[in-house]
Amino acid sequence: MSVVVIGLSHRSAPVELRERFAFTCEKIPAALAALRASGLASECTILSTCNRVEIYAVTSLAADAAFAELKKFLIAHHAYDGALGDEIYSFAEPHSLHHLFKVASGLDSMVIGETEIFGQLKSAYEVALAHQHTGARLNKAFQRAFNVAKHLRTATNIQRGSVSVMSAAVELAEKIFTALSEHEVLVIGAGETSEKTARALQSRGVKKITVTNRSPERAAALATELGARTVPFENWPDEFERIDIAISSTAAPQHILNRATLEPLMKRRKHRPLLLIDIAVPRDIDPAVSELDNVYLYNVDDLQSIADDYLNLRKEEVARCEKIISEKVSALLAANKFSANAAHTKD
């Protein structure tokens, strides 16, 4: 008996094909039951997310025969009649376990090191467990995969840092201010990115958000979405005495904030630190303002560069993670072998 995996992911198949083979949550228990009833697998789990569809199975069949049968099952279950090339991949032990550990750790994800997959894999396993479609082999493999993912999270930098512009802005704010709950945010311009950035800051507990926009209707709409208040566009400089973070994304053709405007405002603020996030193109804030003490200016390229650096950092960690995973897979296989020998001796 060994663990095999068959499936398709963002690496092997386009979204049109992935959605064709996706399992809805409600249909997974029935599919698992059908798989076991076919005699193909003694234990099985189905993972179905927007980026991957995978079947993990414990089978007594030879690997090639198992792959062929599982592929047939997938095609038949989804009544797929199109052509298939290399879109469906399959792994036998030890590669299947290696793949499972990589998936759990986010190493096989579109954004390396992301943590959402961990929760999705856990849910998939819990569904199979609740419907009694798992046994000793899969239980051990999945538990070990979750442990390895947690270990990699703490022992390496694979999940370190922000890989999106919004989260980079939040991280910067947390490097400047001790507690975001004591600080207010001004959103200048009601664009989509500024909304997302404001939401990211809101999720970290900022005290209050104020929105301003040339169109008062759009400002009001965004303020309602964020649970914020609005101020007339011509009055936004007055807010600088209170706020500590400003996100700007207007469509203005020239700078709306320059050094001459900000300098007296900083004096009124008694030089409290001010984080300016300029995500407008063309830029809203004159780069010369960053020469002022306690002013920290980041534009969209700066934030993107932080996100890219973090992603590169994560990529550098992949080799280290792969090594740890290989060791953990070997340990699991050795444990399985020991258990099998012990059972054999007992018989």
Added chain:
Amino acid sequence: MRMAWFTDRHCFLLAVIFYGLSTLYSVFLWRKGFRRDEWANYFLLAVGVALHTLAMFKRGMTLHSCPVNNLYEATTFLLWALGLACLVYSLMPRFKFLTAFTAPVLFTIGIFALMPSLDVHLSPGAKPEFSGALRSLHAATILQAYGAFGLAAVAAVMFLMQQHDLKFHKLRALLSLLPSMQRLEFIMFRLVAVGFVLLTIGLTAGWQLPRHADKPYFSDSKVLWSTLLWLVYLEALVAYKKFGRTSRRFAIGIIATFIFLLLTFWITNLYSGLHN
């Protein structure tokens, strides 16, 4: 078996060696961008401070008083206050790397303190001319104040480094496990304020001490120097809190003042009639 050959100076030498090891490790941590949260440097510094405490205890037991009678003792007392305060503050969240910034200061001044000429011994059987609780309070509070100013300068270095990294968009600012700018600024201010209060207590206690009639208090070089420091720190605190001095200027000011303090501490001691 009594280890009579193992004097308090040997003990202090060992402490300085540990400060040196901590300095070397700090270079490693700096090269790694202060990314890993670890206790190794804290441990090295803690061993150094423990040995340092033992050295001062041994010296104090020999003198039967607070060991602040010559330049060596005064310098080691100042360093001890700095080291101990660093160990306490390093226990705060994200302040562990304070040890990496403090160790080089402890090591450098520790080497200086080991110069034999600084450790002038009293004649056998002789006692300091003036002794007692008030004298110990005077010396101890002033040296602790210098320790607090030293740690404030260390926090100011961390602040300026973080500010530079954030201003110039260095990834190190985000990767390093250093405290937020606001927290560093708060600690910097608090340490200067604590140091200022201690210095005020120390100077007031000094004023109350008995002295020769031909040695007026405010004409002594050390007293004048200490009063100058008191004024400089008072100006820094008032300008920062009341007149909107920027945190960067405040940080630079307290670093510069502490460097001045270190460079002139021993000269004023040598020329002070009241302290010799």
